[in-house]
Amino acid sequence: MEIAFLVFDGITPLDAIGPFDVLGRLPGAKVKFVGPQKGPARTMGGMCALYADYALDEVTAPDILVVPGGPGAGGISGPGLSVDPVVTGWVRDVHRKTQWTTSVCTGALILGGAGLLKGLRATTHWRAEKDLATFGAKPVHDRVVVEKQSRVITAAGVSSGIDMALRLADMVAGPDIAKAIQLQIEYDPEPPYDTGSILKAPPRLVEVARTLNRP
Amino acid sequence: MEIAFLVFDGITPLDAIGPFDVLGRLPGAKVKFVGPQKGPARTMGGMCALYADYALDEVTAPDILVVPGGPGAGGISGPGLSVDPVVTGWVRDVHRKTQWTTSVCTGALILGGAGLLKGLRATTHWRAEKDLATFGAKPVHDRVVVEKQSRVITAAGVSSGIDMALRLADMVAGPDIAKAIQLQIEYDPEPPYDTGSILKAPPRLVEVARTLNRP
Secondary structure, X not given: OEEEEEOOOOOOHHHHHHHHHHHOOOOOOEEEEEEOOOEEEEEOOOOEEEEEXXXXXXXXXXXXXXXXXXXXXXXXXXXXXXXXXXXXXXXXXXXXXXXXEEEEOOHHHHXXXXXXXXXXXXXXXXXXXXXXXXXXXXXXXXXXXXXXXXXXXXXXXXXXHHHHHHHHHHHHHOHHHHHHHHHHOOOOOOOOOOOOOOOOOOHHHHHHHHHOOOO | OEEEEEOOOOOOHHHHHHHHHHHOOOOXXXXXXXXXXXXXXXXXXXXXXXXXXXXXXXXOOOOEEEEOOOOOOOEOOEOHXXXXXXXXXXXXXXXXXXXXXXXXXXXXHHHHHOOOOOOOEEOOOHHHXXXXXXXXXXXXXXXXXXXXXXXXXXXXXOOHHHHHHHHXXXXXXXXXXXXXXXXXXXXXXXXXXXXXXXXXXXXXHHHHHHHOOOO
């Protein structure tokens, strides 16, 4: 099973690596990190790099596509890749052949820019909900949204990609494998606070979050 | 605040990127990915690369050190870096100046190899508990273990690094910042199953987990 992860400058690394450390453990998984440029994709002010081993035209028919988000995808800091015709065209082409096309965080804006979300329920990072609507999607607050008929799954911000990937692992490999992967990555979360959702965090904290140095 | 992440061939990428996407958001964070070799550190059968921008001798006094785990650290697949004198010597030297020296997953074995866990309560991935004891640590099943006097924090397997990093963010920057980071990464987990801990998963699933293609 070929699984492609889009990587790009300004990616939020956990958007990609959360799902990767789940889906990469599927029996027979062959993962390809794909980017508009081959080589290191820089992010978080240049402090971190994920590595694209493949150019877009080298990956044409993955079974699963994961499109992570981040400032480079679009949203708060400008439209980013969501309006890049090369990238959105590639996503649109690849989607014709995938079993599942998925996004994490503002990766949903790239799916939107590719025209894949028209009329679909979809989720994204809480700061990008309005942007999502501009692509004809119906934004919802769920952590993971599965649009089965369209073969599209969207996940909310950053860490939600882990939950998305475990559900996807179940759909493609069955519950035993998904449960075993959850044990392998010891995913028995103990979040220290109850502030991980915009529906739960008090307004004062939302303002702190908006002013932190990384969007 | 300088924060060093050790990266190496055979790292489990989520061990590093989970905490990075928390600690990298701290105001004033300056993160350095440090490795025994500069450049891409390959893992998961070569499918994924994290990028070491710094050699060990270029990072001598970080405020926080994060040591991730993975097959390259030691444990199931052999002793790995936990018996590498260059790496363990660097960890031991750096620890003298850190505010906090931390590990995720089998990164604890590298701390152990550096002699930092003698007599301390510590945690690691469930498959490496026995290895941890060989370094004089007292293995416990907690998800995050803080040994305040020794300035050492260990976290359990893979995804536990996110919980560890949020608690650490609180200790170094206060609860408001930690809570806001939890909102930024939308960490409001919805694990699909209750199999994320060795204390909860049925024996049959533990066997499935042991036989999956990625350790």
